[in-house]
Amino acid sequence: MKRLLGLFVLSLAVLVGVSGLAESIKLTVTARAVRGGVNTQLVEWLEDHVFPAFVEWMKAQGKDVEVEFIQFGGSDEALKQQYALDLKVGRGADILGFDGFWIPEFDAAGLVKPLDEIVGPQIWDWEGWAYIPQGMREILGYKGKVYGLALGTDVRVIFYRRDLFEKAGIIPPGSGLRWQPRSWEELLNTARYIKKVLPDVIPLQINAGTEMGEATTMQGWFMVLLGTGIHMYDFESGKWYGEHPGILEALNFYKTVYVDEKLGDARLQLISGARARTFELFRDGKIAMLVEGDWFWRSVLAPGSEWAIPNRNEVVDWAMMPAKEPGAGYRGQNFVTISGGTGFILNPNTAHPEEAWALMAFAFSREMQLEFQKIQPRIRSRVDVPVVGDPVMSEMARALLQYTTVRPMLPGYPKISYQAQLMTERVVSGQMTPEEAMAAYAEALKEIVGPENVIVVKAK
C-alpha cells in the first residue's frame, strides 16, 4: 500500500514537473475537414503549407510553437453541437472553423467573443485588414464586431451533368452550348424530359427535409422561395414571413418535383446520410441536376476528394437558378442565389490568444492565401488574392454576386431555419399539404419570435 502511494505521488510529481518544464506552446486548429475526405483541400493547405511555415517563422522570433490540426469528419450540425458543448465548459481547440450564421446564436449565449476582446486592440495593426472589405468582415461578424476571418464567400447554382444532357439530346454533343432555364416551368420541363428519356436517372434534386440540415435551407428552400419574390425575412420591418402566397408557391414547386411528378427522389432527401448519398449519386451520373453551393464544385467534386470526378470539367456544368418567371424573383430579379461563408474564429478560452491570433493572421497573409488558391481556387476574402486557375469559379462569381442575398444574422435564425426544413419535409414526404405545412410553420414561427414579428399575407 505504502509503495503504491509512493508511486502515485512520484508520478504526480513527474507530471507536474513535465508540464512546468514545457516551454513550447501548442496550438490546435479544428474544422470539418479530413485528409482525403470532406474538405481535404483545407487540411492539405494547413498541414502542408501554413503550419510548417508558421512554425519556422515563430522559431525565427525565438518562439517554440507546435501546431496540430484536429480533423472532424461529421456533419456541420454535429460540429456545431461539438462546439457548443466544448465552449460551454471552457474547452475546445484554439482556432475553430466556423460557419458565419452560427455567430449570433453563440454570441448571445456568451460562447464566442470578438477578436479584439480575446486578443486586444493590437489585432487592428495587422496588414491584412486593408485588403478585407466590409462585406467579407461581416461574414464572421455580428453587430459591427469581427469574430473571425472568412475563407471566402459562396453562391448557389444548379449543377448539371453535361454527359447526361448530351445523351438525352438536350445539348447537341460537342457543341459547347450551355443550358440555362429562364423559369421554373422550363426547369421542370427539362426534368420531365430527362425522366422520359433517361428513366434510370433522377432528373432533379433540390434539397428538402431536416436530415440535410442547413443545406436544405440554403440550397433548397431559399433558392425556391427567393424565386417567388420574397425572402424568409423582411429586412425593412425586421419581421419574418409566416404565411404568404410565395411560401405556398414554393411548397407547391416541391410538391410537383417530389410528390406529384416524382422528378426527384424524396427518399434520398430524408434517409440518414442523405447529403453524402446525393454526392455519390451525382458523381456516378445517377442525378442529372442538383442545386448546390459552389463548394460542391471546388471541394466535393474536386480532384483528390472523396467524391472526385476525374473529368469534372467536361461532364459537369452549371446554370443559374431561375425565378418562377422572369422578373418574378426577389427584388424583381430573373435569377436568384444566396451567399454564406465559413472561416476561422478564435476560441475565447485559448491559453495563448496572441500566438493563436498570430497563426490566424499568418494563414490569412497574402502569401498563404495564394498557396490556398493553388489548391482550391475560389472567391477569397482578401481583394489582393485573385481567383486564379479556375474559370468556372470566376464565372460563377461574376454572374451571380449581383443577385445574391444573405441570411439575417439573428440569434433566432437557426431555429426558424429548422422549421423551414421541417416544412419542406412535411410536403415532400406527403405528410401534409402545402397549406397545412405553411400553417404549422407560421404557428412555430409565432412561438419562436412572437406573433408581433410574423408577417401573414393571405392569398387573394
Added chain:
Amino acid sequence: MSRNSSFVLSRSTGLVFLAPALLFIALFLFFPLVWVLIISFTDTTLTGPAALNPSFVGISNYTRLFDPSRWMRLGNFGSALRNTVIFVLGSAVLGQVPLGLAIALAFHRRKGLLREIVFSLATIAWILPGVAVAFAWIAFLDRDFGTLNAVLALLGIPKIDWYFDYPLYAIIIFNIWRGTAFSMLLFSAALGNIPPSYWETADVIGASAWQRFKDIVFPLIRPNLFTALILVTLWTFNVFTPYLITGGGPLYRSETVPIYTYRVAFKFFEFGEGAAIAVVMMTINFILASFYLLMQRRRAR
C-alpha cells in the same frame, strides 16, 4: 427487549458509517435529480439569449409536450412515446422474453455443439459494443448494398427498403437480436434449478410437452418470467442504440423517447424542454421500477 440490542452497532454509529455513502448518493443522484426538475421549469438553453438569462416559465415545457393539437405529429413527444411503446412491446415483451424462453427450453437438459453455438452467438450479440453492432446492422439491412437484400435477390424476392419503409420494425428486430441473451441465460438458469425428480416423474407418467410446460415449467419459473419482463421492459424503454442505426428517422418514424430527449436537449440545446422530457421519462421509469420492487417484496413474504 430493548430495540437496539438486536443490532451490532448503535443507530448513531451506523449512521456515521453510512454517511459517506449517503453523501455520495445525495451528491451524484439526488442533487442532479432535483437540478433536472428545477431546469424543467425554465427556458434554459445552451445557445441563444436564454443561455445567459434563463427565466422561469412555469409548467409550459410540460404543457407543450402534451399539447393535444400536435403532440402526435411526427417528431413530437406523443409520437415518440407511441414509438417507444411499440418498440418495447415488440422487442421486449413479444420478442426477447418469449424467444429467450424458447431457446432456453429447446436446449434444456441437452448438451452438445449446437447448444454451445446458439448460446455463444446469442451472448456475443449481447456483449459486442453498440457502435460495431449498429454498423453491422446498417450493412445488413441497407436497401441497395445490404446483405439481406442480396440474399433475397438470389431467391428472386424484391428488395425491401427496411430503413425507409419499416424503420420501427427494423430497430425492433435489431433489438430482439441484440438482447435475447439476457432472457435466455436467466431462463436457462431458472430451468436448471427445477429438481430433476420432477422431470423423471413427468417421464414416468408420460406427460406431453405442453403438460410439462403448464404444470412444471411455468409455475416454477413464473417469478423469473416476471423479473425478465420488468427488467427488459425498463432497459428497452431507455435503450439508445437504435439511434446509431436510424438516428430516429426517417421522418422521426423510429424516434423513441430517449432519442427525442437527446435531440431536444443536445441537438437543439433546449435544456429546459429536454429536462421536462427527462422528468416525464423518470416518472415512467419510477412507476415501472416501483411495480417491480413491490412485486418482489410481496413474493419475499
